[in-house]
Amino acid sequence: RINDVMIVMNKNDWENSLGKIIREGLSQPYDGLPTDEPRFNLFYLNPKVFSGFTKKSRNVVWFVNNDLNEFKLMENPFSKPQIVVKSSFDDNELHEFYFKENVNLIINSILRNERKEKLRRINKSLSRSKDLENRFGIKLKYPSAYRTVKDTSNFIWIQKNIQKGHMNIVSYSIPIKDFKSFSRKRIISIRDSIGKLYIPGRLKESYMITEKAYKPFFYKSKKENKTLYITKGTWEVYNDFMAGPFINFFIEDINNKRWIIIEGFTFAPSTKKRDYMFELETILNTIKF
Helix, strand or coil, X not given: CCCEEEEECCHHHHCCHHHHHHHHHHCCXXXXXXXXXXXXXXXXXXXXXXXXXXXXXXXXEEEEECCCCEEEEEECCCCCCCEEEEEXXXXXXXXXXXXXXXXXXXXXXXXXXXXXXXXXXXHHHEXXXXXXXXXXXXXXXXXXXXXXXXXXXXXXXXXXXXXXXXXXXXXXXXXXXXXXXXXXXXXXXXXXXXXXXHCECCCCCCEEEECCCCCCEEEEEEECCEEEEEEEEEEEEECCCCEXXXXXXXXXXXXXXXXXXXXXXXXXXCCCCHHHHHHHXXXXXXXXX
């Protein structure tokens, strides 16, 4: 499964201080979900059975008690794609120290590996729709299970039905002069105005807004050398009882004097949402101009 990580170490170490530090480091919550879900699913494996098929697991964090005194991150040592982090020390304090020092590197390496794997699966059945390209001149890789449900002069809504709800991608643009400098409040007000115009709820006079009780996460990044503001948070429906997580990409397109906004959001009541949002985030990251 996506986001699974195998931890290989002595059982006594797993059940004590070292194991606790690993669980705390790798089970941090996935940003932007309504309720906490861990970034990764951790699975313990005894070193005695770490051979054959188990060595081909996609993500492995491996603790070996010996005097090699090294901590290394390896790509594809036993299979492909694979990330193996190997900590080789004869002292648990050193295992703990090097794990803590490198935990962000470990997390980011595993995330990159999982995005590659998710994209490989998406590529097996790509949508051939040209709606985004025809409307905004952008390309996005997403599965053929997604269908365009709304296409207006400046708004596209693409949706995939899931067992208990639906996953959604929406895109629109605004003139570059309407967003001259970064403002969290402005990003939220823009997405709320779009929700009111284009994303109705189930009841009359209901529409999507950003949930006021939840403080979104904001990040600044780059996409194809373009300024990118990422927002992760939760949405709700004004005048209705619907809610869920969203991820919003706000991308500066200077050549066309506009901002392109592309967002993924999920409605899946009483269901874990991390893997849905991981899929949407992977899709959004494939955007090409």
